[in-house]
Amino acid sequence: MKSYKKTYLATMIAGIMLSWNAQAAKADLDDAILSTPGLMPSATLEMTDEPGLWFKDPVDGDALVVIKPGQAVQIKMGDTRTEHTITSLLWPAGAKDFPIDQEQPSNVSITEALNSPGLYVFTCKVHPYMFGAVVVDDPATEGLDIGSELALVTGIKVPADSDIAKRLLRTFFVVTTPDLWRDYREPEWKVNLPDIPLNIKGQTISLSALSLSMPNKLFNPKTPGVGEVWVNTQFEMIEGKTKPGSATRIDAANWKLVNKVKGVEQDLNHPHNMWSDKRYQYIYQTQWFDKRLMTFERDSGKVTSNVEVGESPSHVLTRPGDDNLYVAINNSEHVVKMKGGSRPAAIKSISTGKNSGPHGHFITDDGKYMVTPNALASSVSVVDLDTEKNTMIPTGGIIPIAVWGMPDGQRAYAANLLGTPPLLSSLTVIDIPGKKKLSDIDLAADYDPISGKISGEAYGLLPIQTPVSPDGKYVVTANTLSMSITIVDTGTNKVVKSLPCEAGCHGVHFGMKKGGGYYAYVASKFANNLIVVDMDKLELAGNILLADSKDSSIKAHNGMGGQGVLPLPLVEHGYLAQTLKLSGKKELSPQVEGWLKQLTKEQKGI
Amino acid sequence: MYKTLAVSIFAGLMAFSMLAGAETGSVHLITLKAVALDSGQLAYQMVKHKIKSPSGKVEDITQRYSQEASIPGPAIVMTEGDKAEVTLEHGIKSSSDPVSIHVHGVHYKIDSDGTMKILNHVNDQAAFPGKPYTYKWTAAVGTAGTWPYHDHTFGNPMLGAEDKGLYGTLIINPKSGKVPALIDGKVQNVAIKDIKRDFILWMHETTFWGMEVNNIANRQVPLWTNPTLGARENELVRFHVIGIGTGFHTFHLHAHRWIQPGTTHIVDTFNIGPIQRESFVVKAGEGVGPGMWHYHCHVLQHMQSGMMGGFKVFESARN
Numbered sequence: 001m002k003s004y005k006k007t008y009l010a011t012m013i014a015g016i017m018l019s020w021n022a023q024a025a026k027a028d029l030d031d032a033i034l035s036t037p038g039l040m041p042s043a044t045l046e047m048t049d050e051p052g053l054w055f056k057d058p059v060d061g062d063a064l065v066v067i068k069p070g071q072a073v074q075i076k077m078g079d080t081r082t083e084h085t086i087t088s089l090l091w092p093a094g095a096k097d098f099p100i101d102q103e104q105p106s107n108v109s110i111t112e113a114l115n116s117p118g119l120y121v122f123t124c125k126v127h128p129y130m131f132g133a134v135v136v137d138d139p140a141t142e143g144l145d146i147g148s149e150l151a152l153v154t155g156i157k158v159p160a161d162s163d164i165a166k167r168l169l170r171t172f173f174v175v176t177t178p179d180l181w182r183d184y185r186e187p188e189w190k191v192n193l194p195d196i197p198l199n200i201k202g203q204t205i206s207l208s209a210l211s212l213s214m215p216n217k218l219f220n221p222k223t224p225g226v227g228e229v230w231v232n233t234q235f236e237m238i239e240g241k242t243k244p245g246s247a248t249r250i251d252a253a254n255w256k257l258v259n260k261v262k263g264v265e266q267d268l269n270h271p272h273n274m275w276s277d278k279r280y281q282y283i284y285q286t287q288w289f290d291k292r293l294m295t296f297e298r299d300s301g302k303v304t305s306n307v308e309v310g311e312s313p314s315h316v317l318t319r320p321g322d323d324n325l326y327v328a329i330n331n332s333e334h335v336v337k338m339k340g341g342s343r344p345a346a347i348k349s350i351s352t353g354k355n356s357g358p359h360g361h362f363i364t365d366d367g368k369y370m371v372t373p374n375a376l377a378s379s380v381s382v383v384d385l386d387t388e389k390n391t392m393i394p395t396g397g398i399i400p401i402a403v404w405g406m407p408d409g410q411r412a413y414a415a416n417l418l419g420t421p422p423l424l425s426s427l428t429v430i431d432i433p434g435k436k437k438l439s440d441i442d443l444a445a446d447y448d449p450i451s452g453k454i455s456g457e458a459y460g461l462l463p464i465q466t467p468v469s470p471d472g473k474y475v476v477t478a479n480t481l482s483m484s485i486t487i488v489d490t491g492t493n494k495v496v497k498s499l500p501c502e503a504g505c506h507g508v509h510f511g512m513k514k515g516g517g518y519y520a521y522v523a524s525k526f527a528n529n530l531i532v533v534d535m536d537k538l539e540l541a542g543n544i545l546l547a548d549s550k551d552s553s554i555k556a557h558n559g560m561g562g563q564g565v566l567p568l569p570l571v572e573h574g575y576l577a578q579t580l581k582l583s584g585k586k587e588l589s590p591q592v593e594g595w596l597k598q599l600t601k602e603q604k605g606i
Numbered sequence: 607m608y609k610t611l612a613v614s615i616f617a618g619l620m621a622f623s624m625l626a627g628a629e630t631g632s633v634h635l636i637t638l639k640a641v642a643l644d645s646g647q648l649a650y651q652m653v654k655h656k657i658k659s660p661s662g663k664v665e666d667i668t669q670r671y672s673q674e675a676s677i678p679g680p681a682i683v684m685t686e687g688d689k690a691e692v693t694l695e696h697g698i699k700s701s702s703d704p705v706s707i708h709v710h711g712v713h714y715k716i717d718s719d720g721t722m723k724i725l726n727h728v729n730d731q732a733a734f735p736g737k738p739y740t741y742k743w744t745a746a747v748g749t750a751g752t753w754p755y756h757d758h759t760f761g762n763p764m765l766g767a768e769d770k771g772l773y774g775t776l777i778i779n780p781k782s783g784k785v786p787a788l789i790d791g792k793v794q795n796v797a798i799k800d801i802k803r804d805f806i807l808w809m810h811e812t813t814f815w816g817m818e819v820n821n822i823a824n825r826q827v828p829l830w831t832n833p834t835l836g837a838r839e840n841e842l843v844r845f846h847v848i849g850i851g852t853g854f855h856t857f858h859l860h861a862h863r864w865i866q867p868g869t870t871h872i873v874d875t876f877n878i879g880p881i882q883r884e885s886f887v888v889k890a891g892e893g894v895g896p897g898m899w900h901y902h903c904h905v906l907q908h909m910q911s912g913m914m915g916g917f918k919v920f921e922s923a924r925n
Binding site for chain 1: 642643644645646647700770805810811812813814816818820822823825827828829830831832833834835836837838851852853907908910911912915918920
């Protein structure tokens with residue numbers, strides 16, 4: 001960003017040299033040279049595992065390059081331990097040969113000439129917060145060209161000065177600039193964007209107009225929770241590790257940070273989602289920008305296993321009953337079934353359908369069905385776990401990323417990160433035993449993407465995790481672009497409430513409130529806090545810090561990258577019943593027995 | 607008894623061939639520079655290439671190369687029996703990391719390995735800013751073929767930065783002046799002097815990076831990404847295909863066939879892994895005529911990502 005002018009000049013010189021070369025070849029060599037050179041890249045974006053800089057410009061280390069019309073950009077894999085797609089998120093409407101997309105993740109490299117001036121944002125369909133941008137800037141116009149009309153991958157076109165375009169632009173800078181992430185150890189969150197002239201629909205405005213600031217306020221919920229809450233602080237940089245991420249433990253009795261499990265020896269890489277066995281003895285940990293599943297002892301944090309399970313393992317669950325693991329392999333078309341315990345071992349792969357790319361899955365309380373949102377196939381699969389046969393249900397959703405179901409196992413709600421065209425933002429309702437789509441819920445029905453006007457509670461944009469409360473009353477959805485939490489009433493399938501969240505609002509799960517009821521815990525990628533929502537009042541109950549300033553081994557992004565959330569004891573009655581069966585038989589640790597003792601009958605599901 | 611005889615005959619042959627090499631080989635005095643491109647990628651650039659013949663005559667062939675750095679880097683062409691002294695200059699302005707050339711195929715002493723002391727246990731064999739390093743190569747008998755050269759130190763003293771663009775091609779032509787090829791349906795030897803164009807294609811991730819050594823105009827032309835290769839019908843052209851990075855590829859050229867080196871096995875596709883290479887000669891458009899013949903990686907996912915180009919065979923020039 002800072003050196004965009006330098007890039008400018010360099011690309012201009014490169015352009016001149018290229019055309020000079022071509023002319024020289026023509027004049028001198030006439031008939032001898034019959035080959036036609038291909039594109040010479042004038043700028044590069046390398047895809048990496050580095051938080052924020054997932055598309056990194058090797059020249060100045062940011063995620064934005066500037067080229068001139070007709071010049072080419074190269075996008076390739078850099079220092080990453082998994083595979084990605086290169087997919088257009090938005091581009092100037094009418095740009096030739098756009099959008100760009102790969103069907104499947106791979107070690108791809110592409111070189112593309114971009115002709116139409118304007119903003120081009122790229123992402124990876126598997127890891128859809130990896131952002132990189134190319135501005136094709138016509139030197140004849142004032143300011144960096146953003147364009148007049150932008151096309152979104154969802155199929156809609158919006159004016160470049162629309163609210164949604166501006167939100168995307170601001171989000172791009174926040175996501176790709178770790179200095180702009182919200183650090184709750186500071187009194188205020190300041191998104192100070194530099195004074196760079198932008199050309200939007202022919203008007204010159206400063207990027208700094210998109211700056212914002214708001215106070216940071218932390219507070220503990222008045223009523224304690226039961227047990228503990230694990231959060232994947234996926235972007236934390238730790239001494240001795242080349243890759244980011246740790247798991248942060250909060251004690252729900254006093255809201256204090258207990259410890260962080262860092263996997264230094266294992267070089268734990270982007271820990272994304274966790275689950276536990278029925279004794280709460282081990283925590284299973286997927287490494288989303290990697291190939292491995294790490295297992296550690298919950299109590300001591302001691303790592304007992306770190307095994308390869310497939311490209312980009314996203315979520316892990318156990319099956320109530322046999323306690324086997326089901327690990328969704330995001331870059332593939334299957335879920336790996338494994339024997340649980342200290343050293344999980346693969347049993348077999350279960351197909352979720354061709355090119356599916358399963359992400360955040362769900363298993364019914366009775367252990368009968370597994371439901372997978374298929375990020376790469378616009379579908380949801382229902383797998384009968386006894387026969388291991390899958391039924392793929394096309395939903396029309398773009399990047400279905402997470403799903404959760406009702407306690408009775410009848411219905412599931414799948415979040416479509418980029419909506420169900422023409423809906424900008426949606427949940428798809430699935431009949432699990434009937435294996436069919438029922439409807440779509442418009443999460444942004446009250447939001448006007450052009451003016452930005454909000455006329456009701458439904459303004460959630462880019463939904464991610466979407467669990468159903470254990471009493472079956474509500475679906476709570478984290479919306480990453482609108483920085484909000486959406487609450488849907490399962491009786492009406494309508495949005496009844498929205499609450500503020502953070503940039504990169506991402507992970508949600510429910511935990512036990514002491515004395516009865518539930519909390520929803522919400523983690524965000526570009527902030528270092530955990531939001532606590534009281535599910536009886538549908539209000540914010542607390543805001544807890546995930547950073548540990550006293551830990552000198554944390555080199556950067558302290559407490560940042562909140563994604564998977566695992567409160568223990570598990571609230572789902574099917575799972576909890578398995579643990580309760582072991583209670584009083586010397587099978588559980590005294591700590592776990594202590595948690596179970598605090599639960600009400602309703603919480604126990606009896 | 608006969609064992610001793612065999613050994614002495616072998617030793618004699620070796621001595622003869624070494625002597626022959628010393629008598630007839632040229633010495634290539636080469637200066638290369640490693641630079642950063644505007645795109646942030648790295649590349650080698652030819653600064654100087656002089657050839658000293660056994661008679662002492664010196665020819666400067668620098669003008670045959672592109673004046674710009676390119677990916678792949680300059681193609682260095684030698685003949686079995688030749689030697690080279692290759693000096694590398696550090697021209698990467700943004701960094702003082704050492705940069706090197708590690709070559710495949712030819713003979714060299716341990717101090718020309720192009721690695722850091724941590725690997726070779728002798729010395730740091732890399733160029734630093736203002737401090738070039740010189741490598742000595744011997745294209746001994748038995749080293750004919752197409753070989754890669756690449757960095758082995760930049761950014762990471764164990765690995766280097768070959769995948770950032772610091773790689774190029776070394777072609778050692780056989781002393782016999784001939785290579786076997788499938789021409790007019792028969793396996794026969796063709797004279798290297800009759801090869802009009804050498805097409806070099808590096809397969810990196812899902813992109814071809816090309817260079818043409820044009821033997822008509824005695825010029826090298828960087829062809830960058832997924833280029834269109836051009837030749838006239840019935841010209842003898844030689845392809846050199848090399849892999850780099852982590853990808854495994856299957857190279858396929860439409861409507862042409864060739865022999866697997868060292869065999870009479872006829873193929874139109876071969877596998878290429880990192881730093882693996884193949885070269886073959888075809889008669890352009892043989893049996894099929896002019897046309898825009900496609901070449902591509904046959905790994906489906908790589909094709910989908912655009913790993914392809916054209917081999918355009920033009921009608922023969924009219925006399």
